[in-house]
Amino acid sequence: MQAETVIAVAATVVALGSLWVSYSQGKAARVHNRQSLRPILQIRRIRNDQEGMAGFQVVNAGLGPAVVTDSVVRWDGVVVGAWNRDVKDLVFEPVDWPQTYSLRRGSAVLVGQTTFLVRFDSDDPERLRRFYDRIKTRLVITLHYESVYGGEGFVVSSDFPE
Known part of the structure; x- marks a missing residue:
């Protein structure tokens, strides 16, 4: 594998992980807001x-x-x-x-x-x-x-x- 491919795959994994964390945090914030009211x-x-x-x-x-x-x-x-x-x-x-x-x-x-x-x-x-x-x-x-x-x-x- 070439270095560019490894970097691209790693960047994609990091981006997908960040997307999942953002989605989870948003969902938790919505649940918290509902419960707080x-x-x-x-x-x-x-x-x-x-x-x-x-x-x-x-x-x-x-x-x-x-x-x-x-x-x-x-x-x-x-x-x-x-x-x-x-x-x-x-x-x-x-x-x-x-x-x-x-x-x-x-x-x-x-x-x-x-x-x-x-x-x-x-x-x-x-x-x-x-x-x-x-x-x-x-x-x-x-x-x-x-x-x-x-x-x-x-x-x-x-x-x-x-």
């Missing part, structure tokens, strides 16, 4: 007898905003619709009317944002206990969401063990 929604059941309130609270504990793509509400295991005012009218009785916060498709839950999906306030501990037991055993709210990049299909639900 990943939202993590949590739904918490809250009952505070001292403050006289009970409900479901949604928290974004992640590093990026969560964009809601869908919501599903189950009452006694039956799907009754998306989490909105119409479902509130179906699920709750006027005597125990809670405050609610709807998360419609396209709504954003910002980083660190905490809000009640359902909140019931009462000075009567028995009414508060009945309301909490009812939402704890009968109401399930499931939120589908994604990051600003989209397409991840994250899901969080109020249906979790104690």
